[in-house]
């Protein structure tokens with residue numbers, strides 16, 4: 387097997403499985419992309435977990451609790467899928483804890499009000515679904531299968547978020563303002579979630595050629611815009627985007643220019659909560675060490691007895 | 694940070710309803726079989742339909758390598774006598 391034969395397999399729409407031959411670059415790109423995705427699911431639990439104990443009702447609390455649990459599960463599906471490429475789970479976790487791993491820049495923004503939970507579910511999970519739906523058709527089998535599981539669960543997250551924002555938007559004036567301010571905070575991060583514009587994306591060509599990505603960043607971003615703008619209008623919420631307009635000829639909702647410098651700054655680790663997030667992960671990992679040790683000791687003892 | 698070795702890997706199989714075949718869902722890492730089952734439940738059975746779960750140590754699974762595909766499965770292609778259409782039935786008879 388060589389590169390040409392491999393590309394023929396991709397061309398034919400075959401699913402690449404862990405034991406199949408693959409170019410080293412393909413493996414590297416997948417490890418980079420999938421581990422980043424796994425870390426984002428895990429770190430994403432932190433800004434939301436922050437609100438579980440303060441959810442305004444039991445209905446909201448069970449909803450949020452189960453969403454956060456799902457995100458932990460998504461992290462696990464993805465770590466397991468990444469491991470099939472020959473990296474160990476320990477290496478992946480280690481990279482997250484020592485701060486060398488990248489994850490979605492959004493999670494470095496704070497969640498100062500309950501309305502942020504609504505805006506995150508609606509806009510961030512909503513943007514993630516668009517991306518993940520595309521990946522259910524990805525050429526790497528384990529990644530594709532993890533995405534199919536994840537997508538089945540994400541829709542509940544987005545609807546939960548939209549319901550929260552809707553309820554606030556239809557509430558008192560203070561509540562409406564809370565909803566609007568949260569949307570003001572999350573609109574631009576949601577748009578950056580799709581990554582740089584096609585013209586500036588250094589990984590895109592390769593990822594598309596290998597069937598990892600089936601749509602470009604800008605196409606996905608446009609698809610997302612067309613979905614969320616009418617949703618916002620339906621509940622009287624505005625996006626903080628003076629350039630937002632309807633393109634009569636193409637029938638698309640167009641966004642204004644994105645501030646990429648801000649995005650890169652947050653991604654590089656100078657976001658408001660970057661240090662907190664990693665600290666929280668690290669202490670959760672250390673606080674749980676005794677559980678891992680006890681489980682290992684228990685199994686060692688059982689084996690000893692059985693021997 | 695502790696120096697405990699990485700937990701072993703388990704493959705998880707989910708039976709969606711009574712009488713159905715178990716299907717591979719994914720994998721988990723766990724120190725022992727009970728915990729593997731717990732983790733499998735938390736990870737792969739948060740929503741129905743799930744009737745039962747199996748966890749199997751990954752190292753116990755023997756798989757055909759992708760590249761064996763042709764040698765292993767191609768010969769089945771010309772065994773037409775394994776299919777019902779191979780056998781003739783008198784005209785007008787229905788059923789068999």
Ligand SMILES: [Fe+2]
Nearest residue numbers: 427456457460
């Ligand atoms: Fe998720």
Ligand SMILES: [Fe+2]
Nearest residue numbers: 457511540543
């Ligand atoms: Fe989600």
